[in-house]
Amino acid sequence: MQNPVTVYYTPYLGRTPSTVTAFKPGFRMLIGQQSYRTRAEASRFRQLTYTCLQTAMTRTGETLDMPPRPCPAGIMSNVRFPTCWDGVNLDAPDHASHVAYPASGTFESGGPCPATHPxxxxxxxxxxxxxxxxxxxxxxxxxxxxxxxxxxxxxxxxFGNHGDYVFGWKGDALQVAMDSNCDRCPQLRSQTLAVGNQCEKGAVVREEVDGWLDSIPGLMPGMEETIH
Structure with missing residues (x-):
């Protein structure tokens, strides 16, 4: 299945500007856990959801679990990372405890950061x-x-939906973009997709990617008998 991905970096929403600190070199974070299978576990990450797309522009009706019915325009995973940082650690042993969601409300509602992550x-x-x-x-x-x-x-x-982030912006480019709250961002240099697609990186992990699979990825124990 094709899965277009759109990535947003937003300093604030609404009419009241606010200052945000861009991620620093070496910063990384994780949201969600691939091992989660219950609503109670998934609820720890209150903005990790799905949207059953009625059209490509549907942006309402988010759920924590997979949509239980066919979705006319597909399924959208919504992965919103925490917006408050402890100001010290670029990472944490669990890759999550150095960041937090607002103490109340959400980023969209302008909720304040907790004292532990100011x-x-x-x-x-x-x-x-x-x-x-x-x-x-x-x-x-x-x-x-x-x-x-x-x-x-x-x-x-x-409920096992999750996302990973490793900061990779060059210099102070992200801070400039956030301070400008820009869309097309004329403050930054840009390149065409054709030029960007010429960028290549060699393999870091050596693994066999050609040949036949011994099992279907994601197949749970006991499901083999149902596959014909």
Whole structure:
């Protein structure tokens, strides 16, 4: 399935400007846990959700779990990272405790940062659209009414959704963009997609990627008998 990804860096929303501190070299963070399978676990990350797209522009009706019904325009994963930082640590052993969500409300509502994480950072937001529309025919769905999609780590609930971030902007470019609250960002140098697509990086991890699979990725124990 094709999955277009849009990445947003937002300093503030609404009419009241506010200052944010851009991520620093070496900064990284993680949201969600691939091992989560319950609503209570997923609720720890209050802005890690899914949208059942009625059209490409649908932006309402977010859920913590996989949509339980066919979605006309596909499924969108919404990955909103915490927007408050402790101001000291670029990372943490769990890759998460050095950042936090607002003490109350959300980034969108202008909620204040907790005293433990007083530094406001940009809202990093991934929108990932999964083209599931080709599988919307009801006869393709399980007879028990459950939804059919499975994350590659074996999660059928959707609660194992997660995102990782490693800072990679050059110099103070991100801080300039945040201070300017720019869209097209004339303050920054840019390049065409054609030029960007010429960038290549060699393999870092050596792994076998050609040949036959011994098993279907994401297949849970006991499901082999259902595959024909």
């Amino acid at each position: 530094v406001r950072i940009p809202q990093l937001f991934f929108e990932v659209v999964w083209d599931t529309a080709r599988f919307n025919a009801r006869e393709l769905w399980p007879e028990d009414g459950s939804q059919p999609f499975v994350w590659s780590q074996g999660d059928r609930t959707g």
